[in-house]
Amino acid sequence: MQLTHSQSKKQNSPDAATRSQIVNTYRSLNHWHSFQFKLFWEGIIVGIFSGLVISLFRFLLTKAEEWRTDLYEQLTQLPNLYTAGWFAALLVIGAVLYKLTIYEPMAGGSGIPQVKGVILGFMRMNWFRVLWVKLAGGVIGLGAGLSLGREGPSIQLGAVTAQGISRFWGRSRMEERYLITSGAGAGLAAAFNAPLAGVIFSLEELHRNFSAVVLLPAMTAALTATFVSRVLFGRGFIFSFYGLPPFPHIHLLYAVAIAVIAGLCGVLFNTGLLNINKFYGLPVFKNLYYKIAFSLLCAGLLGFALPQVLGGGNLLVNELALKTFPLQLLVTLLIGKFLFTLISYGTGVPGGFFLPMLVLGALVGSICAHFLLAFHLIAANHAANVIVIAMAAFFSASVRAPITGTVLISEMTGSFSHLMILGITSAIAYIVAQLCGSQPIYEALLLKNLQSHSTPDPDVVKEERDIVEVPVSSGSIIENKKVKDIPWPDHTLLVDVKRGPDQLVPEGNTIIRAGDFLYVLTKTETADEVRALGSDLRK
Incomplete structure (x- = not known):
């Protein structure tokens, strides 16, 4: 050539x-058509293995969260000595998370910035070490109650699974990037039971273009991983928004106002995530262990005072969809979830903020719905619509992926009749974030990682x-x-x-x-x- x-x-x-x-x-x-055909079949293999890994992760997390819920219920009925023992156990759990985070820094946080860095060629991952550390650290951290999500880790787990397959086959770096992108999308699809969102996320957020050569393996991987997940967990939706009525067109101005409010909250959330290191820079936090121990002790206290803010929070969203909460409690939950998510993510332990971010959007929507109902501006059966709109807008403002946000919320709630209104509000929230000068959160976090030289051998990678x-x-x-x-x-x-x-x-x-x-x-x-x-x- x-x-x-x-x-x-x-x-x-x-x-x-x-x-x-x-x-x-x-x-x-030189053999482009056969190369695309090969990627198609490789996407299926990636989807199978990614689906199995994410399904294991989901199963362990479910068991860990059930165990934590039962534990706090029992502790309220037992002598204080047992509660003191649990807080001592949290300090030991902190030591385990500290060792895991130090052992493999690339497994820390949500993992999405690291995946983007690998796809762009700025980072390298030891796929096997990241896989088992992310799996173990994610289960331990979320099981202990940290306000972290399973979706970011699932995306990285899918990516490193694909990388391991690529290394086993001896693929080129170009082909490996396509497979990693596909594996990441498969991870999101299996975690959220949302295959279309997995494909769109791969193209819109990770690869940043709609190349046909990425589309084929991304589709096959996401669809296959979702099939594996549904075989093991069923076809149920992540959020329980059953029978959502269409949102009336005459309420479009209300939707615009909700999008602006949720967009501003998304900007505030990004600002908090990017600046939580200033809080953890206080002299009292002498090293990483002190940060992790502090967050776990906060989780222990919140387990008794405000247990709804622990963990990812999908159960809280389901309650918001089905029940009516007092305004004071909604505001308390919003502030508590916001601050505790920042505290949890700022430690750098394995775990993301993808799901907590959607929970915050749902809480913002619930507060908006409360006022709309109080002034008789909407019917009671449209309150759930407001929650769904706010989730999509919050996501779009933070991540700057409006198409992914629109499709993701539709798949998670099982309602595709809201695509138009979700698309409109996601676009408005995107513009609000642009006008506020807010950076897309995953790109901003990737830049911080690169500037901190937390990646392995950055000078070697550059060459x-x-x-x-x-x-x-x-x-x-x-x-x-x-x-x-x-x-x-x-x-x-x-x-x-x-x-x-x-x-x-x-x-x-x-x-x-x-x-x-x-x-x-x-x-x-x-x-x-x-x-x-x-x-x-x-x-």
């Missing part, structure tokens, strides 16, 4: 492993070479330009151009068109600059 060199002629000689990766990638690009897929947007700076006139970064090679079903051999006079997919060999440290060429608009 003919290669087009960048303006710089300086080239570093790649090592044997890198040369092998490049040769394998060239073969895939590695990889094939980057660059979709060319309409109006971008390289649209209608000849290859030789494009300002390529140093040490960059244009390897291949895909134009619809056609494959072009790139030459200096080849003109790049909108809709093309470019495959570029470059260093990790210049990969973002190369990707930006396809999306940066002409000034």
Whole structure:
């Protein structure tokens, strides 16, 4: 295959492993249709194994949360000595979580920023260590009552499962990125019983473009993982919003107001997550163990005072959908869940904020519904609609993935008659977050991780070479330009151009068109600059 060199002629000689990766990638690009067909079947394999891993995770979490609920019920009836023993046990649990977090830092937190970092080429994961540490740490932390979610960890578990399959098969890094993206989507699909949301999340949030080569394995992986999950757990929805009536069009202004309020709350949530390290920077928190112990002791106290805020919180959402809560209790739950989620996530132990974020959105919606009902602006049977709208808007403002939020909430509640209103409110919340200058939370957390050098051997990662897929947007700076006139970064090679079903051999006079997919060999440290060429608009 003919290669087009960048303006710089300086080239570093790649090592044997890198040369092998490049040769394998060239073969895939030269046999594109068979490569896509192979990814289709590999997606099914990834979906099967990811579905089994996530199902195990869900089962263990369910048992751990049932055990915790029974424990607190019994402790209220037993002498205080047993309660003191439980708090001592929480300190021991903190020590276990501390050891696990120190042993494998890449398994800390939700795992979604790490998955994005791996897909972008900025991070490397030891897939087996991350898998068992995430599994064990997630079950222990959520079982002890920390306000963390299973969905972020499920996404990372699906991703590392796919990475393990890729390593077993000896796939190239380009192919491995596609499989990791598919595994991550399968993890979300199996965790939420939401296959469409898993596919959209893979494309919209992780891969950041709707490439057909990603779509095929992402679909097969998500659908297969959901099938495995449903065989083991049934077809029930995550949230109990049964028989939701259509939201009247005359209430559209109310929906807009709810979206604005939930969007502002999502911005506040992001600000809290990104700045909780300032709280944990106080002198009293001498090391990581003190942070973890503090959060677990808070969980112990809340287990008696406000048990609804412990754990992920999906049961609380179900109660909000079926019961009427006093306003004072709703505000208390919102403040308690908000603060305890920040405290829990700030420790860095395995566990995410995906589900707690939706719970916060549901609480915001419940408070909005309370006022709308008090002023007789909506009928009582539309209160649940307000909760659903607020969840989608809160998610969209925080994650900046409005399509994923719309589809996800629809699948989780089992109501697709609300797609239009959810789409409208998600878009409004997205704009609210943009106007407030809030960053997408997972991108912001990834940037913090990279800046803190918490990734393994960052300098080595930067020196590695990889094939980057660059979709060319309409109006971008390289649209209608000849290859030789494009300002390529140093040490960059244009390897291949895909134009619809056609494959072009790139030459200096080849003109790049909108809709093309470019495959570029470059260093990790210049990969973002190369990707930006396809999306940066002409000034």
